[in-house]
Amino acid sequence: ETGVTQTPRHLVMGMTNKKSLKCEQHLGHNAMYWYKQSAKKPLELMFVYNFKEQTENNSVPSRFSPECPNSSHLFLHLHTLQPEDSALYLCASSQEPDSREAFFGQGTRLTVV
Amino acid sequence: GEDVEQSLFLSVREGDSSVINCTYTDSSSTYLYWYKQEPGAGLQLLTYIFSNMDMKQDQRLTVLLNKKDKHLSLRIADTQTGDSAIYFCAEKKVRGRDDKIIFGKGTRLHILP
Numbered sequence: 085e086t087g088v089t090q091t092p093r094h095l096v097m098g099m100t101n102k103k104s105l106k107c108e109q110h111l112g113h114n115a116m117y118w119y120k121q122s123a124k125k126p127l128e129l130m131f132v133y134n135f136k137e138q139t140e141n142n143s144v145p146s147r148f149s150p151e152c153p154n155s156s157h158l159f160l161h162l163h164t165l166q167p168e169d170s171a172l173y174l175c176a177s178s179q180e181p182d183s184r185e186a187f188f189g190q191g192t193r194l195t196v197v
Numbered sequence: 198g199e200d201v202e203q204s205l206f207l208s209v210r211e212g213d214s215s216v217i218n219c220t221y222t223d224s225s226s227t228y229l230y231w232y233k234q235e236p237g238a239g240l241q242l243l244t245y246i247f248s249n250m251d252m253k254q255d256q257r258l259t260v261l262l263n264k265k266d267k268h269l270s271l272r273i274a275d276t277q278t279g280d281s282a283i284y285f286c287a288e289k290k291v292r293g294r295d296d297k298i299i300f301g302k303g304t305r306l307h308i309l310p
Contacts, residue, residue, distance in 0.1 A: 124205075124302065126201065126302050127300035129297065174239055176239075187242070188239035190238050191239050
């Protein structure tokens with residue numbers, strides 16, 4: 085257990101569906117992140133939130149919409165996804181954005197059909 | 198080329214030492230990391246080294262850093278079946294006021310009986 089919990093662990097959705105991924109951290113951290121892990125590609129940073137404010141958006145398509153209602157919770161809202169969006173989506177948190185260590189959740193395995 | 202490069206696969210006999218290598222590109226990187234990802238799990242921070250260090254040892258793990266060649270290695274002594282996982286090398290880049298962690302594609306370590 086890393087203190088970062090992601091739900092659901094697995095998700096299958098159609099291209100016209102709307103779904104949300106949830107991440108919760110119990111570590112009292114101020115920074116939270118979404119990463120995408122595709123097969124045979126490096127881990128890609130998608131979004132960074134610091135004290136609930138989005139500080140980074142790495143040219144992520146608008147069909148991915150993050151939400152950070154408080155420092156402990158982070159959501160990734162999904163709509164009209166493409167099959168190439170199928171991947172493992174990892175949430176992470178750290179004390180501050182420039183902290184030495186980041187703690188990762190177990191990820192949500194997303195399949196778009 | 199990629200910011201962080203590592204070979205995709207490594208096979209080692211149980212009881213032998215495993216050496217996973219990584220090269221990075223940014224000489225201003227402050228920290229270099231090794232993460233472990235077991236099947237179905239998120240990334241777990243194994244160890245890290247600050248850029249002004251040459252070596253760090255932690256039980257069975259030894260990290261060597263050659264800053265001149267921008268080369269990082271992870272040596273696992275007495276490799277066990279539980280060490281079977283994907284190992285990610287990562288560097289912390291300094292970009293203006295923001296730090297960013299860049300990951301390699303990961304090396305899958307396979308343990309032979």
